[in-house]
Amino acid sequence: MPETIALETRRLRKQFGGLVAVDDVDLRVQAGSFHAIIGPNGAGKTTLFNLLSRTLDPTSGQIYFKGRDITRLPLHQTAHLGIGRSFQITNVFPNLSVLENVRLACQAVQPGSFRFWEDHRRLKAVLERAHAVLEQVGLAARAALPARALPQGDQRKLELGMILAPDPSLLLLDEPTAGMAGEQVPELMELIGAVQKRGGKTVVLVEHNMNVVMRASDVITVMHQGARLAEGTPTEITANPAVQSAYLGELYGDLGATQEDA
Amino acid sequence: MTPATPSTRPALPGWLSRNLGPLGGLLALIAFPFVVAAQSGDSPVAVLTNESGNAKFYQGLFIEVFILAIYALSYDLVLGVTGLLSFGHALFFGMGAYATGILIKSFGWELGPTIVAVIGIGVTQALAVGVVLPRVKGVTFALVTLGMASVFHIVVQTHELSPWTGGDVGLQGLVPPAILNPNADRLRFYLVSLAVMVLAWLAYKRFVDSPTGRVCNAIRENEGRALMLGYNTFVFKLIALTIASVTAALAGSLHALYQPIVSPNVASLSFTVAALLMILMGGVGTLTGALFGALAYRLLAFFLDRWFGQIADVLLGVVYIALVLFVPYGIVGTWRRRRGRGA
Numbered sequence: 001m002p003e004t005i006a007l008e009t010r011r012l013r014k015q016f017g018g019l020v021a022v023d024d025v026d027l028r029v030q031a032g033s034f035h036a037i038i039g040p041n042g043a044g045k046t047t048l049f050n051l052l053s054r055t056l057d058p059t060s061g062q063i064y065f066k067g068r069d070i071t072r073l074p075l076h077q078t079a080h081l082g083i084g085r086s087f088q089i090t091n092v093f094p095n096l097s098v099l100e101n102v103r104l105a106c107q108a109v110q111p112g113s114f115r116f117w118e119d120h121r122r123l124k125a126v127l128e129r130a131h132a133v134l135e136q137v138g139l140a141a142r143a144a145l146p147a148r149a150l151p152q153g154d155q156r157k158l159e160l161g162m163i164l165a166p167d168p169s170l171l172l173l174d175e176p177t178a179g180m181a182g183e184q185v186p187e188l189m190e191l192i193g194a195v196q197k198r199g200g201k202t203v204v205l206v207e208h209n210m211n212v213v214m215r216a217s218d219v220i221t222v223m224h225q226g227a228r229l230a231e232g233t234p235t236e237i238t239a240n241p242a243v244q245s246a247y248l249g250e251l252y253g254d255l256g257a258t259q260e261d262a
Numbered sequence: 263m264t265p266a267t268p269s270t271r272p273a274l275p276g277w278l279s280r281n282l283g284p285l286g287g288l289l290a291l292i293a294f295p296f297v298v299a300a301q302s303g304d305s306p307v308a309v310l311t312n313e314s315g316n317a318k319f320y321q322g323l324f325i326e327v328f329i330l331a332i333y334a335l336s337y338d339l340v341l342g343v344t345g346l347l348s349f350g351h352a353l354f355f356g357m358g359a360y361a362t363g364i365l366i367k368s369f370g371w372e373l374g375p376t377i378v379a380v381i382g383i384g385v386t387q388a389l390a391v392g393v394v395l396p397r398v399k400g401v402t403f404a405l406v407t408l409g410m411a412s413v414f415h416i417v418v419q420t421h422e423l424s425p426w427t428g429g430d431v432g433l434q435g436l437v438p439p440a441i442l443n444p445n446a447d448r449l450r451f452y453l454v455s456l457a458v459m460v461l462a463w464l465a466y467k468r469f470v471d472s473p474t475g476r477v478c479n480a481i482r483e484n485e486g487r488a489l490m491l492g493y494n495t496f497v498f499k500l501i502a503l504t505i506a507s508v509t510a511a512l513a514g515s516l517h518a519l520y521q522p523i524v525s526p527n528v529a530s531l532s533f534t535v536a537a538l539l540m541i542l543m544g545g546v547g548t549l550t551g552a553l554f555g556a557l558a559y560r561l562l563a564f565f566l567d568r569w570f571g572q573i574a575d576v577l578l579g580v581v582y583i584a585l586v587l588f589v590p591y592g593i594v595g596t597w598r599r600r601r602g603r604g605a
């Protein structure tokens with residue numbers, strides 16, 4: 001049933017010199033699912049995201065989005081296919097206003113970017129969408145501030161707003177709650193969940209917060225040293241002994257049990 | 263501005279009151295030659311009849327300011343707005359200047375076709391420089407553009423080309439066309455170059471507020487993110503470069519028509535640095551700063567030279583360093599910050 005697979009990788013590999021950051025990973029993400037990727041620091045999650053979002057070229061292997069080979073797709077075309085990606089470390093336009101950051105994200109996927117003779121406010125649909133998104137992520141009151149002036153938590157909201165703005169069908173979220181105050185996390189996850197359900201979107205989420213992962217995910221893939229260690233529902237993953245030794249063990253500091261026994 | 267507030271000032275239409283500064287500036291510049299004439303005890307009619315004197319002289323100085331301002335404006339679009347570090351911007355200006363000189367002098371072209379040709383050359387050279395854009399970034403782009411300008415700087419001085427370019431002496435003996443002759447009718451040349459500057463400024467203002475210009479701003483801020491949002495940043499950089507190149511080439515045209523000689527130095531690194539100094543003094547990325555920067559640049563050189571002669575160059579260097587250190591956002595940038603409008 002290839003049409004129900006939103007995203008697929010085949011033996012996807014990335015090497016940095018001698019270091020294999022992503023080691024022949026086969027991944028299948030069901031369309032409309034909430035798919036979490038977990039793993040200890042340095043497991044290769046962000047690198048995998050960089051490959052999936054076309055920020056990095058893979059060393060070998062293929063990536064398919066809705067059955068289409070996107071392994072060599074130019075980076076700027078991914079957004080037009082409906083792929084949106086957020087960053088672990090906030091990656092915005094620091095000196096532009098919050099509104100402008102989101103507005104640019106909307107403008108990119110709508111016609112009119114080459115109307116160099118017209119005022120940008122004439123692109124009404126773009127502007128309205130940007131305001132609506134700011135409302136949605138709770139930044140409407142801060143629209144005029146330069147992005148760099150936002151507190152950490154609001155920067156994460158802006159990062160999410162920029163992903164939601166073009167209304168992608170696949171969201172690649174790299175630790176969207178990193179650096180957020182604890183009480184803001186459920187609110188943000190609820191928002192992501194609501195957007196996903198309402199739009200029938202596919203979400204691939206990297207996250208360290210186990211509570212968040214267990215509650216939100218349909219499927220969890222565990223990565224360890226660049227490779228796919230295990231995959232299953234939250235219940236299966238919690239019960240998996242290999243995961244416990246490789247990942248949970250490491251999390252709780254039991255380093256003696258982290259040898260690859262998978 | 264709220265209607266409820268009683269105002270002692272006469273009510274102006276919104277558009278007018280919002281543009282008082284630029285309009286006042288424009289009117290002042292139009293009146294300037296006549297004011298100078300009156301100040302020097304000449305009749306303002308002397309300005310209209312093109313008589314020699316202070317008014318004619320200061321018009322000449324300001325024609326140079328306008329030409330430099332157009333040139334600096336074009337550099338601000340490349341560096342200040344789009345964030346492309348080019349060390350070869352003078353090439354764009356030099357091409358326009360030499361093309362104008364050669365077409366009119368050696369080929370006997372009229373002004374109209376010459377300007378059309380210069381615009382065509384402006385587009386072509388931007389595309390030629392632009393092809394390297396996807397491959398070279400940052401400092402490498404600076405060096406590649408510097409290399410291109412240096413080649414031009416050397417080639418125009420070669421013996422083989424000297425019948426057209428005048429070799430290392432420079433291109434001289436260009437007889438300006440009757441409709442735009444700075445010697446026969448200085449006021450017309452003054453007003454035409456002022457008009458070109460104002461139109462360029464207005465067009466640039468509009469461009470940076472257009473959807474296209476906004477993307478150029480985003481590229482300066484964070485090109486990787488702009489790509490990821492779905493913008494083919496190469497195309498946008500090429501557009502900015504092309505607009506800037508055509509503008510600089512037209513400034514070069516005016517330069518060739520105004521100056522008795524086109525020196526090969528118009529394509530040198532120091533002339534690119536001049537553009538950099540002007541926008542640094544005026545405020546990088548503000549556009550309006552380019553105009554003030556050009557004014558400061560030309561007048562500083564002129565008055566320091568007049569007052570201090572020999573050591574003027576040294577003083578000029580000191581003044582530049584002081585300005586960049588103590589007015590880091592430039593004239594317009596600092597002014598906007600003071601008024602709380604941000605950078």
Ligand SMILES: Nc1ncnc2c1ncn2[C@@H]1O[C@H](COP(=O)(O)OP(=O)(O)OP(=O)(O)O)[C@@H](O)[C@H]1O
Binds near residue numbers: 041044
């Ligand atoms: N550009 C790069 N050049 C060289 N090595 C890199 C590069 N990017 C990542 N790595 C290495 O690849 C490995 C995987 O890193 P990655 O950032 O993908 O891990 P991660 O799972 O996202 O970790 P974290 O949970 O800390 O975010 C690490 O050893 C890292 O040092």
Ligand SMILES: [Mg+2]
Binds near residue numbers: 045046047088
């Ligand atoms: Mg990471």
